[in-house]
Amino acid sequence: MNNQDQIKEFIQKKVGEKVSFSNADDIFKLGLVNSLFALELVVFLENSFGIQVENEDLDLNNFRSVDNMNDFVAKKTA
Amino acid sequence: MALLEAAYQEFRSEVREFCEREIVPHAEKWDREEAISEDIIQKLAKKGYLGLTVPGEYGGQGKDSLYYAILNEELGRACSSVRSLVTVHGSLVSETMARWGTREQKSTLLPRLAKGELIAAYGLSEPEVGSDAKSVETSYQEHDDYYELNGQKKWITFATRADIIVIVAKNGEHVSTFLVHRTDPGVKIEKIHGMLGTSASGLGLITLENCRIPKDRLFGMKGMGFIQITNTALDNGRFSVATGALGIALASLEHSISYANERKTFGVPIGDHQLIKKKIADMTVAVKAARLLCYHAAEVRDRKDPSTYVHTTLAKYHASKAATMAATEAVQIHGAVGCLNTHPVQRLFRDARIMEIIEGTSEIQQLLLSNYALKNLTDIID
Numbered sequence: 338m339n340n341q342d343q344i345k346e347f348i349q350k351k352v353g354e355k356v357s358f359s360n361a362d363d364i365f366k367l368g369l370v371n372s373l374f375a376l377e378l379v380v381f382l383e384n385s386f387g388i389q390v391e392n393e394d395l396d397l398n399n400f401r402s403v404d405n406m407n408d409f410v411a412k413k414t415a
Numbered sequence: 416m417a418l419l420e421a422a423y424q425e426f427r428s429e430v431r432e433f434c435e436r437e438i439v440p441h442a443e444k445w446d447r448e449e450a451i452s453e454d455i456i457q458k459l460a461k462k463g464y465l466g467l468t469v470p471g472e473y474g475g476q477g478k479d480s481l482y483y484a485i486l487n488e489e490l491g492r493a494c495s496s497v498r499s500l501v502t503v504h505g506s507l508v509s510e511t512m513a514r515w516g517t518r519e520q521k522s523t524l525l526p527r528l529a530k531g532e533l534i535a536a537y538g539l540s541e542p543e544v545g546s547d548a549k550s551v552e553t554s555y556q557e558h559d560d561y562y563e564l565n566g567q568k569k570w571i572t573f574a575t576r577a578d579i580i581v582i583v584a585k586n587g588e589h590v591s592t593f594l595v596h597r598t599d600p601g602v603k604i605e606k607i608h609g610m611l612g613t614s615a616s617g618l619g620l621i622t623l624e625n626c627r628i629p630k631d632r633l634f635g636m637k638g639m640g641f642i643q644i645t646n647t648a649l650d651n652g653r654f655s656v657a658t659g660a661l662g663i664a665l666a667s668l669e670h671s672i673s674y675a676n677e678r679k680t681f682g683v684p685i686g687d688h689q690l691i692k693k694k695i696a697d698m699t700v701a702v703k704a705a706r707l708l709c710y711h712a713a714e715v716r717d718r719k720d721p722s723t724y725v726h727t728t729l730a731k732y733h734a735s736k737a738a739t740m741a742a743t744e745a746v747q748i749h750g751a752v753g754c755l756n757t758h759p760v761q762r763l764f765r766d767a768r769i770m771e772i773i774e775g776t777s778e779i780q781q782l783l784l785s786n787y788a789l790k791n792l793t794d795i796i797d
Contacts, residue, residue: 347721353790372642373783376650377721384719392515395636395643 340386341407347381348403360403375400382406388413418710419481427485433462434493442494445615446762449608451496456576460531464490464501469509474526480713484658488709491662495766496615498659502774503572504528506651508535508581514647515635524579524594536577537648538568538595538621545570546779548583549641553623555584555591562593562633564601564626572773574619575606581648582623583640592640594632601626612765650724652774654712657731660738660770661705667741667763668698671748685748694744701737708733722794725787729795732780735770742767 338346341360349356352369364370370378378400379390388410399409417424437458445451459465468483469475476482483505490498509528512520527533544550553566564584574580582595597604607618635644675686675695685691708730715726742764746753753760771777788795 351791372646373724375642376646376724380719380723381721384721392517392636392643395515395639 340410341403343385344382344406344410345403347385348378351377360407362403363401364403365397365401370400378406382410386410386414418706419485423481423485426482427489430464430486430489431492433458434489438490438493438497442496443757443759443762445494445496447614447756449606449610449614450575450617451494451500451615455497456500456531456534459497459500465504465531465534466509466529467505469505469513469525469529473513473521473529475509475513475529480654480716481710483655484709484713487655487658488662488665488706491659492666493662494615495613495659495663495769498655498662499572499613499616499773500534500576502652502655502659503537504535504577506655507537507648508579510651511581511644511648512634515643517631519631520594520634528579533578534573534576535579535581536571536573536619537652538571538574538580538582539645539648540568540570542567542569542620546776548645549590551583551585551590553582553584555586555593557586561627561629564593564595564623564628566623568621568623570607571619571621572613573617574604574621575617580621581634581644582621583645589638590640590645591637592634592644593628594634595623595626595628599626599628610769612762612767612769614765646724649774650727653724653731654709654716654727656770656774657705657712657727657734658709660731660734660767661702661709663738663763663767663770664698664702664705664734664741667738667745667760667767668695668702670760670763671695671698671741671745674749674752691748694748698741698744701733701740705730705734705737722787722791725784725795728775728780728783728787731774732777732784735767735777738763738767738770 351374358364358367382388383390398405400406437455463476464486466475467478467486471477487498487501490501512525516525528535539548541552544552556563564582578597580595582593584591595602601624603622605620607620610618672695675691676684678685712726712730716723745760746764749760752758
């Protein structure tokens with residue numbers, strides 16, 4: 338499973354199987370993410386991809402979509 | 416078989432011995448006088464308890480969450496007002512700074528917090544805002560080289576002693592958090608008297624009037640004061656309160672067992688009466704379940720599982736309920752003796768009620784738990 342699929346799977350599990358969204362969709366705009374889930378996402382990315390999310394990384398744009406998170410992980414692991 | 420490995424048991428013995436010597440003899444007096452002593456703050460600092468989980472590189476002890484659980488449990492068993500200092504200073508501020516502070520904040524402020532040279536508090540609640548934390552009315556304005564804060568923070572634990580207070584403030588829809596010093600111009604702190612429980616925890620009303628602070632006092636990213644800082648702080652604080660509540664429940668049970676073995680009615684110790692046995696059984700189950708939930712939450716926190724907050728919520732919800740139940744039954748078992756203001760169980764009874772209110776009421780915990788369970792029950796149960 339590639340990074341994108343892993344991220345999608347985690348979010349899908351959290352929001353429920355019946356909710357559909359694409360890798361490009363803004364999950365904040367769709368109302369899929371509350372503030373606690375946002376922190377869960379941060380911890381998930383850190384644990385799954387061995388990165389450390391720092392204060393200055395907490396730009397919401399890094400977390401808006403599966404694609405953005407995938408880019409963010411790629412940048413952090415480059 | 417012991418629940419904990421030897422190193423943790425040794426740590427518990429060390430903390431218990433400290434509490435029995437330095438805290439328990441003074442707890443009723445501090446409660447009546449509505450203040451813990453400066454001396455105990457210095458002694459906590461000297462033992463490293465004010466920075467137990469702060470990483471060693473920032474001057475802390477670098478201990479894991481299970482050590483922290485034991486510390487809070489033992490402090491809660493002895494005196495909840497002392498435990499509440501560790502909650503706000505250690506959990507809400509120091510741990511949150513270790514996670515999200517800037518390099519500068521972590522290198523200059525955090526070591527002083529970890530060593531207890533500076534004491535910190537967290538200013539979230541306001542006269543009109545409690546559980547609905549996003550609705551804070553305290554405002555901030557950004558200028559070229561400073562922020563200006565205006566508003567009031569109420570029920571702020573250890574505001575009367577803190578050198579630094581994290582202030583949650585709003586600008587339009589953006590919530591940000593700031594590190595305000597008690598000596599900053601425009602800061603006024605008044606003590607709140609007459610609290611039901613944790614009476615010695617220095618609650619204060621903070622008024623900020625045209626309070627100007629330098630730009631480097633922003634704590635966390637601008638506009639992320641709720642999502643990033645407050646959520647992290649409350650999660651940290653909840654763990655401390657959960658384990659502190661476990662300590663109250665344990666103390667209530669221990670006092671009850673001791674009294675049930677010693678007090679006689681109808682020619683036998685009251686522990687021989689079936690209705691007292693039932694109370695002891697219920698309290699024992701509640702305490703053991705609370706301990707298991709708290710220690711499990713500690714383990715989940717340390718492995719940095721994404722679902723950490725729900726396990727902490729579960730522990731806090733149950734442990735605070737267990738504290739209320741056990742302390743209520745302890746007073747009942749003790750009868751008139753337990754109602755006297757020199758007896759510890761009346762203090763435990765009053766302190767227990769506070770556990771269901773601070774760091775998110777029991778009702779807020781129920782909402783969090785049910786919302787989570789409705790979507791991801793297996794993450795909680797498995």
